Structures are given as C-alpha cells and as structure tokens.
Amino acid sequence: MPQRTPTEPDARRRIPRTDTLLAAPQFVAAAEQSGIDAVKSAIRRAQGAARAGRIAPEAVAAEALADLTTRHARPTTLRRVVNATGVVLHTNLGRATLSPGAREAMTLAGGYCDVEFDLADGRRARRGRGTLQALAERLPERTGALVVNNGAAALALVAATLAVSAGRPEIVVSRGELVEIGDGFRIPELLESVGARLVDVGTTNRTHLRDYEAGIGPATGVVLKVHPSNFRVSGFTSSVPIARLAPLCAERALPLVSDIGSGLLAPDPLLPHEPDATTTLADGAAIVTASCDKLLGGPQGGLVLGDPDTVERVRRHPLARAMRVDKTTLAALEASLRSPTPTHQALHADADALRERAERLAAAVGSDPACAGLAVQVVRSDGAVGGGCAPEVPLPGWAVRVPDRLAGPLRTGRGHADDEVPAVVGRLGDGALLLDVRCVTDSEIPLVARAVAAACRAES
Numbered sequence: 001m002p003q004r005t006p007t008e009p010d011a012r013r014r015i016p017r018t019d020t021l022l023a024a025p026q027f028v029a030a031a032e033q034s035g036i037d038a039v040k041s042a043i044r045r046a047q048g049a050a051r052a053g054r055i056a057p058e059a060v061a062a063e064a065l066a067d068l069t070t071r072h073a074r075p076t077t078l079r080r081v082v083n084a085t086g087v088v089l090h091t092n093l094g095r096a097t098l099s100p101g102a103r104e105a106m107t108l109a110g111g112y113c114d115v116e117f118d119l120a121d122g123r124r125a126r127r128g129r130g131t132l133q134a135l136a137e138r139l140p141e142r143t144g145a146l147v148v149n150n151g152a153a154a155l156a157l158v159a160a161t162l163a164v165s166a167g168r169p170e171i172v173v174s175r176g177e178l179v180e181i182g183d184g185f186r187i188p189e190l191l192e193s194v195g196a197r198l199v200d201v202g203t204t205n206r207t208h209l210r211d212y213e214a215g216i217g218p219a220t221g222v223v224l225k226v227h228p229s230n231f232r233v234s235g236f237t238s239s240v241p242i243a244r245l246a247p248l249c250a251e252r253a254l255p256l257v258s259d260i261g262s263g264l265l266a267p268d269p270l271l272p273h274e275p276d277a278t279t280t281l282a283d284g285a286a287i288v289t290a291s292c293d294k295l296l297g298g299p300q301g302g303l304v305l306g307d308p309d310t311v312e313r314v315r316r317h318p319l320a321r322a323m324r325v326d327k328t329t330l331a332a333l334e335a336s337l338r339s340p341t342p343t344h345q346a347l348h349a350d351a352d353a354l355r356e357r358a359e360r361l362a363a364a365v366g367s368d369p370a371c372a373g374l375a376v377q378v379v380r381s382d383g384a385v386g387g388g389c390a391p392e393v394p395l396p397g398w399a400v401r402v403p404d405r406l407a408g409p410l411r412t413g414r415g416h417a418d419d420e421v422p423a424v425v426g427r428l429g430d431g432a433l434l435l436d437v438r439c440v441t442d443s444e445i446p447l448v449a450r451a452v453a454a455a456c457r458a459e460s
C-alpha cells in the first residue's frame with residue numbers, strides 16, 4: 001500500500017470538517033450516547049490520523065465512530081463471566097442471573113419511567129405498583145407485600161417495627177436457628193443492631209413448644225422462625241413447625257415472623273426441605289421475609305410478605321425509606337415474577353439435555369485446531385443449588401473435562417486478542433477442570449469453545 005504524503009494539499013482538502021460530521025445522523029446519535037465532547041475528540045483524533053496519512057480522508061467518519069464504540073464498549077470494570085461451576089446461585093458471581101426480559105426491563109427503567117406516576121391522570125401513583133401486582137398474583141389472596149434492598153433489610157425492618165418501635169424489644173427464637181449466613185453475616189447480630197433483644201429458647205438440636213411458651217414474656221414483640229438455609233441438623237433433633245407455633249402466638253396477639261431466606265413463593269418438589277412463602281403464610285405466619293436473588297431468581301432485593309395491616313405498619317417505619325429499592329430493581333423483579341427465571345431453568349434442567357449440551361461443547365472444542373491433542377471428555381457432574389440453599393440436594397448433570405492448567409487462562413481471559421471472549425469459571429476437581437454446562441446457556445456454548453481455544457493458544 002503506497003504511503004500517503006501527509007502534506008498533500010488535495011488529501012487535506014478532502015478531510016471532512018468537524019461541523020459537517022457533527023450534523024450527520026450517526027454523529028448526532030453518538031453525541032446523545034457519549035456526549036458532544038467525546039464525539040468532538042474522536043473526530044479530531046480521526047482527522048489527525050488522516051492529516052498524518054495513517055488513514056484516507058474518506059475513512060475519517062468511520063474511524064471516529066469506531067473509536068467512540070470502543071471507548072463506549074466498557075462502561076464498567078465488571079467483567080462478564082460464564083458460570084461453568086454448576087453452582088446455580090453462585091454468591092461470588094452475583095447469585096441469581098437475570099432473564100433477558102428482566103435485563104430489558106432494567107434498561108427501560110434506567111431512563112425516566114412511570115414508576116411513581118399515573119400517565120392517565122398525570123398524578124403521583126403508588127411506587128412499583130406493577131411489581132406488587134405481580135407478587136400478589138403469585139401469592140394467596142390478601143397478602144400484603146413490601147420490597148426492600150435485601151433479605152437482611154427485610155428482617156431488620158420487621159424487627160425494628162414489630163419489636164423495637166412497638167416498645168416490646170424482645171424476639172423469641174430457637175437457639176438452633178441463630179445462624180450465620182455467610183461472610184460473617186449473623187442473624188442475631190443483625191437483629192441486635194436495630195435494638196432488639198434476643199431471647200433464645202431450647203437447645204441447638206431440640207426446641208419444643210414449651211420452650212417458646214417459657215420464653216414469651218411482657219417484653220416480647222415477635223416470635224421468630226429462621227430457616228437454617230445453609231446447613232442441616234440431623235439425628236436427635238426437633239423443632240416446632242409454624243403451624244404449631246401459630247396458635248400460641250395468636251392467643252397472645254404476638255406476630256409470628258418467619259425468615260424463609262430463599263424466596264420460594266410456592267413449594268418446589270425438587271427442594272423438599274426449602275420452606276416457601278405460600279405454605280408458611282397458610283400455616284399461620286403473620287409475616288414472611290425472604291431474598292429476591294436466591295431461589296426466586298430475581299435481582300437483589302428483600303420481601304416482607306403477609307398480613308396487609310402488619311405489612312403496612314412495616315412500610316410506614318422511617319427505616320423503610322432507607323431500605324427502599326431502585327426503579328431498575330422493581331422492573332427486574334416484576335419481569336422475574338412474570339416469566340420463568342434462568343435460576344428455575346438451571347435447577348430443573350433435564351439431565352439428557354445437559355448431556356447433549358456438554359457433547360456440543362466438547363465437539364466445538366475438539367474441532368478447533370488450537371485445541372488439537374487436548375484431552376477433552378464428557379463426564380457426569382453434580383451441580384449444586386448454592387447461595388446457602390438446599391445444601392443436601394445434589395443436581396446430577398454433565399460437564400466437559402479439560403486439563404486443570406486451563407483454569408487460570410480461562411478465568412483471566414489472558415491472551416485473548418478478542419474482547420468478545422468472556423471469563424469462564426469452571427470447577428476444579430480430581431486434577432482436572434470441569435466445565436459444568438448446567439448454568440451455561442446454549443448461546444454461550446460457542447463462546448466457551450472459543451475461550452478454551454484462546455486459552456490453548458495462550459499456552460502454546
């Protein structure tokens with residue numbers, strides 16, 4: 001290719017002027033997205049490249065637009081990860097993954113939207129009413145609902161309202177339910193931090209109805225059940241179910257609160273030991289608290305569900321405002337309630353379909369010349385629910401087994417010239433790396449194959 005002469009006057013005259021470019025529709029759109037200053041800078045850089053003879057004058061517009069796209073392509077330092085661990089709710093990878101619909105809803109809500117406005121009459125409207133409606137449709141009739149920042153916020157707010165601010169700060173709870181959830185987060189410390197006093201009754205493995213009776217006194221504001229999500233006590237154990245505690249609380253006009261944790265709204269036969277909101281309310285709990293980004297499969301959030309008057313009291317507590325969720329969360333939650341979530345799909349994936357997906361991945365890896373000679377095998381692999389839910393339930397599925405030396409390059413994506421290749425996190429075990437396909441979508445299979453090929457190229 002002949003080198004252009006930078007000073008050639010004819011070529012200089014053909015470099016488009018800034019004003020001309022700024023008036024073109026693509027640049028008007030780019031200015032809306034990236035701001036006028038960024039667009040002007042990109043144009044100047046491209047014009048400079050043309051003056052220096054590095055690009056043709058006719059290529060200035062395209063060059064400036066490409067420049068803007070690259071700069072705009074990374075609006076966050078977060079990196080996309082393909083979850084090939086087989087753990088559906090992977091805490092370190094952000095728990096539940098959102099459905100395409102929920103992501104679309106979040107993007108829509110990112111702009112101005114009618115989250116608190118009635119477009120028909122032009123007045124203020126109930127915030128998040130579509131989300132509350134979607135919740136109501138999934139719960140028994142006349143269930144009140146409030147959405148807050150997370151499960152911990154829901155429980156803290158309920159304790160603050162029904163115990164501390166009610167002037168009866170004691171919370172009666174079984175000793176076997178004083179649990180630590182993860183990363184040092186302990187339920188008793190959370191409750192004490194809002195001024196509640198815990199009255200723990202029974203023993204670690206056994207608590208009886210009479211223990212609750214003995215624990216309840218004039219300063220009792222709440223009787224609390226906490227689902228010990230992340231462990232199971234087995235052997236000589238007993239606990240008092242909600243249905244037996246409810247009459248005791250009703251007699252004393254005490255709210256019975258149940259922290260179910262995972263956010264299952266109805267029973268799931270796959271997870272027989274996970275409590276759900278519908279059953280827990282039907283059994284007599286006044287209030288249920290739960291997370292939105294565990295088994296419910298939505299965005300980070302917390303639910304306060306139950307008796308409408310009690311939920312309304314919780315909503316009116318001053319702290320509720322400090323725990324209020326963003327409009328994008330409300331939007332994603334509504335979408336997650338209205339259609340099947342990726343969490344539900346991954347948990348209930350058919351083993352044969354998983355095997356077929358693993359075989360497709362293995363074939364794609366095997367057919368890439370960069371992977372010639374690589375040991376690739378389709379093997380059985382047990383996934384897990386994760387997120388502290390149902391620790392006793394294995395999820396039989398399939399994985400592609402590759403040498404463990406690929407784990408690092410796949411994770412960091414080092415050596416990828418190609419930005420399209422996401423980080424891939426698999427599971428290490430018995431001297432190999434397992435790429436469990438349970439949480440890998442069909443559209444991600446070619447991406448994972450390319451990532452494996454890139455990792456192979458990086459090591460050669």
Ligand SMILES: *Cc1c(COP(=O)(O)O)cnc(C)c1O
Pocket residue numbers: 150151152153181226227228229259260261262290291292293301302388
């Ligand atoms: C997970 C969990 C919480 C905390 O919920 P976050 O949404 O993580 O704040 C509280 N209680 C139980 C029983 C849980 O399993």
